[in-house]
Amino acid sequence: MNAQRLNLRGDLLPPSFYTSEDVVQLAQALIGKVIVSLVDGKYCSGRIVETEAYRAPEDKACHAWNNRRTHRTATMFEAGGVAYIYLCYGIHHLFNVVTGPKDKAHAVLVRAIEPLDNIPLMLQRRNMRSLHPNLTNGPGKWTQALGITTALNGIKLYTPDAPIQLRDDGYTVAKDELLTGPRIGVDYAGEWAKVPWRFRLAQNAYIGP
DNA sequence: CGTCCGATGAACT
């Protein structure tokens, strides 16, 4: 699909956006950015409203904790700007933005988006009849709505014809609109379960509680 | 090879 002809909203984030070693700051910077899906020749998009930062080697909640390199975690060690997508509970495809330089296993989990373009397509993929927050208000829900699966693990997010793209349409987030708290579902990680690395856009209908 | 279990979601009571 030709991304130019589609007149996608905003500007593609350049590779330099992803190079910072401060994954916690990048998790905040990604709030408000647009994620575009061009899967199966169809276009849809949404605005990122909830993220979490994961940072190997020290972060015990990170799959690459202690710099564990396996077939699954290999993608996290690549240079920033690629997708790390893995299967959770055998059902859900969870999407992360890999950040930082090569061999630093840092990533931002996108937990929720606000739907923007082609909502009928998202409803169809989710087997829903009408717009409701549970269309895209969870990490396994929004990926289903956008047609994202592990088949796209490792793709570059910054090329103009990529099936998943991150874009900046000028939307800005004020400091007092950014909610901060501990990450979800990582109780096994001891002290690392408590670090405030989860970020949400305040007052948005698609964020989790 | 066997077992355990997860960065979840949906359908229950």
Add this chain to the structure above:
DNA sequence: GTTCATCGGACGT
């Protein structure tokens, strides 16, 4: 509040 679908990864044997 609870249960469970469903499967690849991780790890021990």
